[in-house]
Amino acid sequence: MLMNAKVIKLDLNYSCAEHHHFAQQRHYLAPYPEEPAEHFARRVLAWLCLYESKAVMAGLHRSGKDPDIFLQDEQQHFRLWASVELLEEKYLRRACHLADQVVLFLNPDEQRQLSNMPYSAKSSSCVFQPEQLQQLCSMLKPHMELSVWREDDAILLTDGTQHLELSVQCQHPH
Secondary structure (H helix, E strand, O other): OEOOOOOEEEEEEEEEOOOOEEEEEEEEEOOOOOOEHHHHHHHHHHHHHOHHHOOEEOOOOOOOOOOOEEEEOOOOOEEEEEEOOOOOHHHHHHHHHHEEEEEEEEOHHHHHHHOOOOOHHHOEEEEOOHHHHHHHHOOOOOEEEEEEEEEOOEEEEEOOOOEEEEEOEEEOOO
16 A cells, blocks of 8 residues: 655654653655555664654665665764665665664664675665554554654554554664
């Protein structure tokens, strides 16, 4: 299923007691042209996992050549490069050279493939279960109101009618 909306208006209430980070903000998120809903849901979840770092969602998808979510310093150096799919080896190597930190948000099959790739030791990875993404896909609307509570490695999301609890399991480089 492709995303119908060109822009998603997101009213977000974000709470993380552990880091004393509380925010109530409106964001405008743009799906890539012809982006499947599951891919967009994975980008939204990854962005929410990195929310406190003030990472930015990319506006254009360029098949692994650029990050889906990133954080740059004043000199345009990538402090954070995040991708929501397994990168080809050449793009993973490029990301590891260009960024201080590379984080991949994968499904379980992609996670298994990553462990066999060179440069996997230089990147962190987090796994989202397909059921979780399907549940978030059912929450996607042109105007979303989400409340997010972050506790340790758990993220709790609600849109007022549906609730989603995620355990974000991240593996860090050795």
